Amino acid sequence: MLNLNFDPFPVLTTERLILRRFTFADAPKLFELRKDPVIMQYISRPLSKTLDDAIDLIKVINDLLKGNNGITWCITLKNEQEFVGSIGFWRIEKENYRAEIGYLLNPAYQGRGIMQEAIETIINYGFGPMSLHTIQANVSPDNLASIKLLQKNNFTQEAYFKENYFFNGVFEDTLVYTLLTKT
Numbered sequence: 194m195l196n197l198n199f200d201p202f203p204v205l206t207t208e209r210l211i212l213r214r215f216t217f218a219d220a221p222k223l224f225e226l227r228k229d230p231v232i233m234q235y236i237s238r239p240l241s242k243t244l245d246d247a248i249d250l251i252k253v254i255n256d257l258l259k260g261n262n263g264i265t266w267c268i269t270l271k272n273e274q275e276f277v278g279s280i281g282f283w284r285i286e287k288e289n290y291r292a293e294i295g296y297l298l299n300p301a302y303q304g305r306g307i308m309q310e311a312i313e314t315i316i317n318y319g320f321g322p323m324s325l326h327t328i329q330a331n332v333s334p335d336n337l338a339s340i341k342l343l344q345k346n347n348f349t350q351e352a353y354f355k356e357n358y359f360f361n362g363v364f365e366d367t368l369v370y371t372l373l374t375k376t
């Protein structure tokens with residue numbers, strides 16, 4: 194069984210980024226992304242309607258963290274320190290040493306290799322200090338940017354579930370990609 198401890202919070206740095214803990218000060222920038230139907234088109238979660246929805250999301254992130262049941266990093270540029278995106282592990286199955294990865298980046302910062310830098314770093318954290326055996330990603334078959342990112346990082350497709358996810362009155366398909374730790 195995985196024994197996780199996210200205290201103290203593992204701040205991670207890359208060439209251009211600092212991946213740090215979320216604070217409530219990040220809520221306005223998070224809200225900008227979570228309320229935008231285009232940015233959220235492949236993330237089948239309810240859109241944030243008010244700033245309070247984003248604050249609630251940060252509360253959920255912090256509660257998961259406190260219980261050692263999930264970890265989400267706020268992605269910031271080294272010279273700016275403001276939220277530009279998020280990346281993390283949730284739906285952690287401790288008994289199976291397995292977690293689901295999720296990520297979101299402000300479109301103004303997309304296409305510059307930022308998520309590539311962030312994902313490499315948290316994959317190393319997941320298989321290193323966290324001792325995961327499998328990282329899973331659930332992705333819409335239409336989300337080409339996310340699929341490209343996963344394939345570039347050696348995730349392989351394990352499943353194509355047809356109409357398995359009911360959201361906003363529609364049964365959506367899901368691709369399941371996984372990456373196993375090197376044995």
Ligand SMILES: CC(C)(COP(=O)(O)OP(=O)(O)OC[C@H]1O[C@@H](n2cnc3c(N)ncnc32)[C@H](O)[C@@H]1OP(=O)(O)O)[C@@H](O)C(=O)NCCC(=O)NCCS
Binds near residue numbers: 236298303305307
């Ligand atoms: C998916 C996402 C995080 C990618 O972030 P990004 O920083 O733009 O990605 P990168 O610049 O690091 O690119 C990584 C690879 O994906 C490719 N890629 C990025 N966006 C792409 C797009 N729109 N179409 C095709 N390929 C794309 C890049 O070309 C790169 O591969 P390469 O180096 O071989 O050229 C970003 O598009 C996003 O936040 N999307 C909205 C939220 C979302 O859908 N999250 C995932 C839910 S499963």
